[in-house]
Amino acid sequence: MDCSILLFVPLLVGRLAASESLFSPRELHCVFFAYANVSCYWKPGVKTPLVINYTLQVNLTGLKSELCHSPHTHCSVQVGSLNRPYCIRVLAHISQQETASSDTLCLNGIDAAQLPAPHSFWMSPNRPRCMRLRWSAPKNFPLTNQSIRNGYLLYELQYTTPHQPAPRSLALDLREEVHCVFSPCTPYRARIRLRYNHALSHWSGWSQSSTQRTSAEAPSSTPQLWRAIQMPDMKGFRPVTLLWKAPLTQAQCAALWYTVHCKLEDPNAAVDIGDCTDLGPANTSCHFTVPAQTCICSLSMSNSAGSSPSAIITIPSQWETEPRLLDTVQVTPLGGFRLKVRWTVLESFTLTGFVVEWCITTENTHCQGAPQWQRVEQTTNGTIIIEGVQANMCYSVSVKAQRGNRSGPGLTALAYSHQAVLCCVSVFQRPLLVQSCMSLNMAVPMWSCAGALFPCPSAMVLSPNTLSTTRVKTIPHDSFSFQPILSSTGLLVSLAGVGCMCRPTQTQEGDRMDPFCPCSLTRALLSCLLCYLAACLWQVSQQHSVFAGECDRG
Structure with missing residues (x-):
């Protein structure tokens, strides 16, 4: 701090005791602005009247006091320098005869200063996780370069990225230019502000923003590698597919590619298996044909900055048998x-x-x-x-x-996997009872199966052939007709009911049926059986005639 002018004055930061009064202003604090003024704020006394006048006294030690009168709880006084000691108090004028004083605040102006914002700020890439940060002070900055180098400033960096649009802040010491607190291959938009290194000081305004992208970093994680081996051909050669997975953070970095290499475990073998090179980020597999011998394959990720450690996998020989694990x-x-x-x-x-x-x-x-x-x-x-x-x-x-x-x-x-659920949604509008399949095998029953009510992946027609068997046929959900199922023995075929296959809905409490699935498979089969029995009784009473009617779902 430039305090040569203050050598004869003890450095005093605190409050001078004053006579306590219920009318005395409280919590006095001030902000010094370079080459402008000091603005002070306070709270009224406990029993201060609603209408009252205040006087702010700013006393430059050894010189006259500057005054500011106001009916409000704040006021400003012009000051010429921050590098001087000041004693400040507030007087509350209760009446013409009575005045109450706040505690007196004595401090150096720079200690409670709000410094000007940085004149400029810029970033430049250094290493994949590092940026070079530099700033310049405006003209007539209250601190000298030597004071800045001695650490009398605190700094805050605020930045955003496309993946983190909410601002984040870091405390940095910008006396060092290079800072390694960033992620590789990421665009940043950042700005800084500063304050004097004192508990009473205030942050400056923000600098203008600077935008820069960190450079790419060589992949550091080893990719996951696996293989799928198919049956060998007559000559013992086996098709092999190498499969891999890479961390998303590295796969999204610029200019990433994969390199795959396979070779026989025997170094003296003269068989060239080949390589897969220049595979882009979208590639996750590579195909080889390997001989019957043991092979070793490796995979590495690369970008313009370098390559990752290689993932290695062994393709066992055709005759090799591993113990059961x-x-x-x-x-x-x-x-x-x-x-x-x-x-x-x-x-x-x-x-x-x-x-x-x-x-x-x-x-x-x-x-x-x-x-x-x-x-x-x-x-x-x-x-x-x-x-x-x-x-x-x-x-x-x-x-x-x-x-x-x-x-x-x-x-x-x-x-x-989790099976769909059979739901009772409709029976035939006109269930058709067939006695002679030879004469009525082109009859087409119609129904109102959910097509306009709700989406259904598929419909199922339940057709009891006899009392002991039931035929099931799956039809598209948007169909409203069905060719009757014919009995191989010429017995009665009754198209008894229609159901829909509906998928369960998962909730936080677990699986539940969708609201358009009103019943279970058991109820569907029971409905079909009742419909079948009713059809049989009706047919017997009508002496082998063909009838149409409504079937209750049950």
Whole structure:
């Protein structure tokens, strides 16, 4: 602080005792503005009248006092310098004869100053997480360069990014130009303000904003790598698909690409498998054809700043057999189209993790395409699958235990995802009873199945052939007709009812039926059975005639 002019004055910051009065102004505080004025604020005394006049006295030590009269609880007095000691008090004029005084506040002007805002501020990239920050003071700044270098200023940086539009603030020491508090490959918009290093000082206004982008950083995280191996051909060559996942923060950085390389484990082998190079951020797989021998594949992420550590995986040989590492695998469907997977491990092995694969399948356990997959830490024995799970599908779920870069044979389980629910929504407007299928096989019943009432993924026609069997046919939800189901024995075929397949709705409390699903499968079948029995009785009474009527849903 430039205080050479104050050497003969003790540095006094505090309040001089004054006679207490219930009319004395309270909580006096002041703000000094360079080359302008000092503005002071206070609160009225406890029993101060509503209408009262105040006098603000600003006494420059050793010189005359400057006065300001006001009926309000604030007032300003011109001052010429901040680098001087002042004693300030407020007088409350209760009456012509009575005056109450506040405590006297004595301080150096710079201690309670609000300094001018920085004249300019700019940023420039330095390293991926670093920026060079510089500012310049306006003309006639109250502090000298030496005082600034000695640390008599405090600084605050405020910034926003496209992903964080709400302003964030950091306390920085701008005596150092380079600051490594930023994220790589990110555009920033920032500004600064400053204050004198004292408890009574006030923040300056903000500088103008500066916009700059940090430079790219070489990927630091190792990508996750997995493989899908298909059956070998007659010559022993196997199609292999390498699959990988990269952290989103790195995948969004500029100019990112992948490099994949595979080679035989035997260094003396002369087989060239090939590489996958210059794969963009949208690529998450690479296809190879590898021989029967053991192969080693590696994957790295790169950008203009460098490359990540390589992920390495081993493709076992065609004849290699790994010991069994898992004991059991169990898959349970959950609401919201999720699958819960649990497994147990044989205790005699030390593992480094697990890989869970799943795919839609039919009657076998082979995937119809590249499987979905995720890695799980070795400390857990289960996970919940969400990605890519659809309703009413059979999934093949396998779990493989890993030891380093190698994986065991794994265990596979089949499970259906959360099934849709059969709902009673309508019966036929004109249920058609057929005695002779040969003569009436082109009859088309009509119904009012929900088409205009609510969306329904599909409809199901329940057609009891006999008292012991029921045929079910799925038809599109927007169809309103159906070719009757013919009995192979020529017995009576009754189109008994129509239901809709409706998906459950997931809420915070759990799964519930959508409001347009008024009943369960049991009620639907009961409705169809009652309709069938009524049709049979009616047919017998009419001696094998064809009738049309209404069937109650029950």
